[in-house]
Amino acid sequence: MSTAPAIKVNNLYRYFGQLKAVNGISFEIPHGSVCGFVGANGAGKTTTMRILASLDYPTMGVAEICGINVVHHPEEVRRLIGWMPDHFGNYEHMTVVEYLDFYARAFGFSGKERKNRVQEVMEFTDLVPLADRFSNKLSKGMTQRLCLGRSLLHDPQVLIMDEPAAGLDPKARVELKHLIRVLAQEGKTIFISSHILSELGEMCDSLLFVNGGRIVHHGDAETLRQGTDALGGMLYDVQVTGDPQAVSDWCVINPHVEFLESRKTGGRIRIESTDPDRAAEVLARMIKDGLKVVEFHKEQRNLEDAFIDMLGRIDRGEGALPSAAPKPVLPAFTPPESN
């Protein structure tokens, strides 16, 4: 394994006409780590991932996989990466085993080696019971497992997964998460994008937040949870009987308490103090004011809160959190605009 990071992106830009899809991002991901790539739709996640997979090219900047430039040596890069796109079509009249067999042939496996390889991948992704089922008749979860199996056929060092959990039911998500965990334990570098931040938080060693084509944070989940908490205080879940709207109405007329989010029978509030006595006072006041509180408990800040707060900071012009991204250097490659 080379000493270079598994993924290195330096001052990467990708413009589509006037649209700045990727706007000067830089980051590094070490070997054997799992990195989550988070951002709203259109933030530049897929474009960055496609460049890393050598399927697109940068307008400017450098992208490397294990020290190999994706623009200069795409063939070498393709041997190192496994790519899972956010959506892909399946073939008609082709069974699961034939699908994997085709890609194994395409990756250069032949004879017994090919069959063993397909068998191994099918067992790992639990596709053996589906071997003879037509690939276009699979559920979304099965399709994603098939796609993961395909991307593992040539034993890549780096896995690039674009929204692999999108559209999956909870059971399929758990299965996929398990497979990713096993792959991470095996030492593979995994670069994964998702909208489900809580899951990314559990799986990933680090998180990259991208917004408007720029990296706004690079660090672990805990740093992010704490670092974005500009307002401080503590979060509480409040459940009441009767009208849940009463909780938000109560917060409006009471200082130092902020209503954050409606829930089925109450809501989520922020108390502007970390002192437990202060929380007890708030609860007592709620009951005194006639709220029929049946539940009142402290909650952890989750990654969704952190992400929203992060975007809020940027919108307010306060800037993003300091990230672990390397400092940009001069661009090494400037291809012409296509027409």
Place this chain on the structure above:
Amino acid sequence: MSTPAPAAAATPPPVAHPLDEFSDRISPMLVKELRQGLRAKTFVIVFLALQAMLAVVLLAAIGASSSEDAGRSVSTIIFLFFSLAVVIVQPLRGIGALHNEIKGNTIDLMVLTRLGAWRIVLGKWVSIVSQSALLLTAIAPYLILRYFFGRMNLFAELNLLLLIFLASALFTAITVGLSAIPSILIRGLLPLVMALYIGAGIFAASDDYFGDLIEFCALQEDGSGWALLAGLVTAAYFGWSSLALGASMIAPMAENHSTVRRLLTLAVVAGFAVIATVANFDREAIGPVLLLFCAPAIAIAVTEPLQLLPPICRPFLRFGAAGKLAGRFLYPGWPSGILFSGLLIALGVGAVLLHLRAGGGPGWAFDDKFVILMLGALGTLLLPGLLIRLMPRRIPRTFSLFLLFAGILIGTAIGLSIVAEEVENDSFMWAFAWIPPVQFNLMDLIYRDYYDSVAPGATGPPGSPDYQPLVLTGIATCSIYYLGMLLFALRNFRSIREVEEEAATITRSAP
């Protein structure tokens, strides 16, 4: 991958089948396509319908075998059904070949393997052609039975069968190649219109000209062998051009398909020019044939997206200044495509001039009508190329737009001639002389005006029609259109130089 190893250890290795080894010797793409294609409903239906129809027809013919023409009738029907199956239905299956892969995002998955764009396209084409070959073998029993009806020219009928099969292969190449184009008008409608024409031709041939076809295929007439060979070479070139178009449209940016395609076109044009000169081909045929060879190459070259990457420049840079110069004509992308088109046009014109001199005919003198036709056709290729460059917004895939513009120009010329017919005054068409296809209308106009000017009863018109203004118009429009494109190309050479410098830096820094 080490990941699944523990599970694999518990599994016995699969039992090898002797036939499995055979599939390792053929392209993965072909294996995949055959697996899918042979299960497709279209193929199964065509196969069974062909068998059923031929069985019924043959039984009916056996019942009426007293007729002297029964053998010929059976042949006609066998060829009719076979032609419809392999020249119409089978090639039309190629319409979605590459488009479905692009739409389903599976083309990305394939190019990340060791499959190159050419192998993908070729696999698609060979698969459909192989299935057509299966249909060919399926009608063999009927041909053997037909032999017993008598009056069979075995050589000619086998030749005809082969020609039908090759026509199928060519049309399949066209549909597969075009299937990478995003526009449904080009990808779907164009092959459908072609299929309608071919279908009408098949019905006409089987009804009226079957005897003539058999006679031609017997190769007894003078020059029929050469004509067949020339047809085969032309078909091979067009089939290859279509597949090359498809390959270049799906290829990743780091794959260079343009250079080989352009070099081969240059070789074909130069080779044809030499053969035409040596064999003293008919002078009037050389220009149109050369233009036919050049047309697809020019259309593709001037519409290629400019996505030049350093790995593509590297092989050229090894040859220093000569390599850089060659790159100006052979790099992928429309700027070098425009220079290449100029080279191709110059080569074609040179070939025609050389041929005239070698033939010892009228030397450098040209038939005006020939020149006008050639210039009009050339202009029809150049003007869409210029219009694309004048478009305010950059369009990534311009080949469809090129075809659309060319269609609009031809449609405009047809529309103007209809209007001129209606208003009984066609002199206004000179205002549209800058539209190359209109120059064909004007040639006809000059011819008619000249003969209308001759007084009734006169023995004959003095002199000949004056085509010179139209020839000059043709030369001027072609020159302006080409120079316009060249200006756009030269403006973009700066970015090509930047990529070359980048490629040179990488080469120098490589260990």
